[in-house]
Amino acid sequence: MIAKKDFKKLSEWLWEIPQSFRQDMRVPARIYVSEKMLEDTFGDKSIDQLVNVATLPGITKYSLAMPDIHEGYGFPIGGVAAMDISTGVISPGGVGYDINCGVRALKSNLEQKEAQPFLDKLAIKIQREVPSGLGRGRQIKLDTTSVNKILEGGVKRLVEKGFGEKEDIESCESEGQLPQADASTVSEKAKNRGRDQVGTLGSGNHFLEIQKVEKIFEEEVAKIFGLFPDQILIMIHTGSRGLGHQIATDYIREMMRAMLKYGIILPDRELAASPINSPEGKGYFSAMACGANYAWANRQMITHYVRKAWTDVLGSQASSLELLYDVAHNIAKIEEHEVNGKPKKLVVHRKGATRAFPPQHPEIPKKYQKVGQPVIIPGTMGTASYILVGTEKSKEAWYTVCHGAGRVMSRHAAIRSFPGNQVVQNLETKGIIVKYWGLRGIAEEAPGAYKDVDDVVEVIHSSGLSKKVARLVPLAVIKGE
C-alpha cells in the first residue's frame, strides 16, 4: 500500500514518489494536489496506477497526475506521460476508450436577463435537436465513404459540408484534425459503429449545458476571449462514441499479442503498449488520430444542431453562437518540448487531462497568441465550470492541466446515496432547468459523487499551471433523448 510517507513534498501543490520506490520504475511519479487531496487519493488504486505508468519504456522525466486523479484502467484518469518518439511506446490505455473525449464552449452576445425568458424553450429545443444516440432521437446513417472522409478530415470536413463556420476550425485544438489520421487503419467494425453517431451526445458524464459567466478573474484575458459578466454560454462535453471505443478495443487486443513479440512486460494488462515506430504502434496512432477527428466532428455536428435550436428559439435578432475553443482530454499527440535544455519530439499521452499552451505558442490561434490558450474545465452536472488560460509555468507538466472534477464515488453508490428525483429537485431549487431522459442517469452524475471542482481548479491556479479567467454556472442541464 502506498502511503503519504512514500511521497516527497516538492512544493505546496506538488508531490513526488521517487524512482527508487519500486524497482521497475524508470522515472519518478508526480502528482499535483494539496496535502488534503493527496490523502483522499489513497482510497482507490489511482496512485498505484500512476506508479505503473512510470515503468513504460521511453517515458521521459516523470509520470504525472493532475488533481482530478481517480482510478482508471491501466493509466489513472488525470494521468499524463510523455514518451521519447524514437525509443518509447504508445499505449491505447494512455488515451482511454473514449478517444478525444473533450469539451467545447460556445459564446453568445446575450446576458442572462435577455435570455432568461427563452431558456426553457431553448433547453427543450436543444434536447430535441441533439440525440443521445441510445434512444429514438434523430438517426442519420452515413455510408463508409462519408465516415472515412470524417475520419481523415475532422472538423474541416464538416465545415466543408456546410455544418459550421470557417472560424470554427481555428478555434479547435489542432484545428480539429490530426494529420496522421489514415482511415485504412480503422476496422470496418469501428466504422460501422460510427455510421449513425455523428452528432450524438452519448450518456454517462457527457452533457450539454446552458451556462452563464458568474465571475471574471482576469479582465484583460476575458476580453480577448470575448467573455463578459452574465454572458450566456453553451458547453458541449462528449467524445468519439462507439467508433472510438471500438478502435481502442481493437488495438488493445492487438497490442497484447504484439507485446509478446517485443518482449514488453508491464504490471497491468491495460497498459498494453507497442513501440511507437512498430507497425502496431504506427497503426494505433493513425487510427487514434481518426478517432480524435471523429470526436471533433461529432462536437461540430452537435454545435450545428445547437445553433439551429438557438436561431429557432431566439430568432434572427440573436447573433450566432461563436466557438470560444474546443479541447481534447483523452488523446496522444506528437509535440515538441524542451528536455534537458534541448527541443525534443515526444508522444504526449493525456488521459483525462487537457493541453494548455502558453502565450506565443505557435499551435494556438492568432487571436489568443498574446494571452495563451483557453482551457475549458467542465464541472459536474449542476456545479461550476471554469475557463482558464495556459501559462509558461506548465512547461514542467508538458503544458497540461486537469480535465474536470474527478469522481470520488461509484455510480452504484451515487444511486444509493442520491435519489434521482431529489437531485433534480435540488437543481431546480437552485433555479437550474433540467431536461433529462432517465432519473437513474441523473442520480449517477449527482454533484456529490465528484470532487469539488473549485478545489481541483484551485490547485491548478495556485500551482501556476494555468490561470483562472472565468467561473461559469449552469442555467440548464440537458441530457439527450
Next chain:
Amino acid sequence: MKKYEILEHTADLKMRAFGRTKEELFLNMLLGMTNSLRAEIKKQKSKIKKIKIKSLNLSNLLVDFLSEALYLTQINREIYNKIKFKKFTDIKLEVELIGQKVERFSEDIKAVTYHDLDVRQRKDGTWEATVLFDI
C-alpha cells in the same frame, strides 16, 4: 446460484459473475452486461448472431467474447440472453447468440476492459470471473 453481482468501482462498472460450468459463467457475464444497458425490448421474434473468436487464454477469451457481443448489440440494436455453444475451448469459441431487437438503451457501455480481469475455478469446481466495463 447467483448469476452475477456488481462490485464497487469509482468510475466504471465492475462485475463478478458465477457459473457451475464455464459455459454458464460466460452466459451470466453476458447477462450482467446486457442487463446493465437497461434496454427497452421490442416484442419481436428472436434474432440470432454467430460469433467465432480466438484468444490468448481463457480470461482474454471472455473479454473478447463480451466485446464482440457488445459490438453486435450496438450495431444491430439487439440484446442477447441465450448462447448456443458450438465449440468452446480455453482459447477458442464458436457460438450463436440469441436475443431480441431493442427500442432504446438507457445506459451505454463503452467497452469491455482487461483491467483487474480474473477468471478462476473455485475449490468446489464452480467458476467465477471479474470484469471491468468502461461506462
